[in-house]
Amino acid sequence: MKKILITIMVLGLVLTGCQSTSKENDKLSVVTSFYPLYSLANIIGGDHVEVVSVLPVGAEAHSFEPSAKDRVKIENADVFIYHGAGFESWTDSVVKSLKGDKIETVEVSKAVQLRSNEDDHDDHDDHDHEGHDHGSFDPHTWLSPNNARLEARMIADSFIKKDSEHAQDYEANYQKFSTEIDSLIAEYTEAFANVKTRTMVVDHLAFGYLAADFNLEQKPIAKGIVSEEPTPKQIEEAIEFIKTNDIKTIYLDAFNAKKVVDVVVKETGVSIHELSTLETVSQEEYDKGVTYLDKMEENLKSLKEGLNE
Numbered sequence: 523m524k525k526i527l528i529t530i531m532v533l534g535l536v537l538t539g540c541q542s543t544s545k546e547n548d549k550l551s552v553v554t555s556f557y558p559l560y561s562l563a564n565i566i567g568g569d570h571v572e573v574v575s576v577l578p579v580g581a582e583a584h585s586f587e588p589s590a591k592d593r594v595k596i597e598n599a600d601v602f603i604y605h606g607a608g609f610e611s612w613t614d615s616v617v618k619s620l621k622g623d624k625i626e627t628v629e630v631s632k633a634v635q636l637r638s639n640e641d642d643h644d645d646h647d648d649h650d651h652e653g654h655d656h657g658s659f660d661p662h663t664w665l666s667p668n669n670a671r672l673e674a675r676m677i678a679d680s681f682i683k684k685d686s687e688h689a690q691d692y693e694a695n696y697q698k699f700s701t702e703i704d705s706l707i708a709e710y711t712e713a714f715a716n717v718k719t720r721t722m723v724v725d726h727l728a729f730g731y732l733a734a735d736f737n738l739e740q741k742p743i744a745k746g747i748v749s750e751e752p753t754p755k756q757i758e759e760a761i762e763f764i765k766t767n768d769i770k771t772i773y774l775d776a777f778n779a780k781k782v783v784d785v786v787v788k789e790t791g792v793s794i795h796e797l798s799t800l801e802t803v804s805q806e807e808y809d810k811g812v813t814y815l816d817k818m819e820e821n822l823k824s825l826k827e828g829l830n831e
């Protein structure tokens with residue numbers, strides 16, 4: 523009996539030893555499901571956190587499935603931050619399996635007022651819906667700057683709970699971010715005060731929250747505009763769509779912008795602007811440490827140009 527007890531104690535020491543060395547400099551270990559939350563966690567956590575994102579750079583966020591290794595990463599974290607509201611198909615089962623553990627789980631969409639998906643879900647044919655479920659709510663909450671602020675608040679509270687020693691720093695980082703969000707909202711509001719059109723034609727209907735905040739409207743494009751191998755019929759429909767709706771500008775994510783069908787642009791004179799959903803960033807942007815605010819500024823620049831064409 524005594525021998526067993528000693529074995530358990532030694533094992534306990536070994537395990538504790540492993541755990542503390544695996545965390546660099548005793549930083550709070552944070553795992554996020556995808557890029558915007560990765561950025562918010564870094565903004566709020568600063569030097570006190572080590573943030574890892576489960577979704578690899580450039581991967582498609584909606585249909586992603588984590589590996590066994592990813593699950594272990596999450597299990598070993600102090601805080602796991604995910605979106606919820608049907609955005610990730612995989613987080614519910616992961617969070618369920620964590621029940622009873624000491625890990626703090628943060629579902630950021632709980633911080634915001636969700637918008638119904640029914641209005642535009644049936645319209646969008648930008649991707650295959652097999653294998654994922656949008657649920658009844660639009661899951662793209664973070665594209666509203668004010669929602670991002672509410673989500674950052676929730677993240678700050680979780681860090682303060684797990685690492686109260688640095689509560690003041692987390693609070694200060696949140697306050698600074700909140701001020702920057704105020705400026706961003708002021709910039710967006712001013713930019714959209716007088717525009718030629720309030721309609722954005724997009725490849726992914728992810729901008730519902732942004733549109734609602736600033737009195738804009740999003741509409742889906744015809745499939746033939748963005749395609750590796752469009753059929754002649756799709757091209758014809760795309761041209762027809764642009765001409766009959768008198769569309770001057772189309773907004774695409776960086777990946778799709780490279781696949782625009784030249785003949786459609788040539789025939790219609792439509793201009794193409796990049797507009798990011800922030801669901802994923804390029805390796806280059808990731809390495810540079812591009813932030814949520816950087817991407818939102820880029821989007822503003824695109825919209826400012828596009829809505830005045």
Ligand SMILES: [Zn+2]
Nearest residue numbers: 649650651656
């Ligand atoms: Zn879908």
Ligand SMILES: [Zn+2]
Nearest residue numbers: 662728799801
């Ligand atoms: Zn999306």
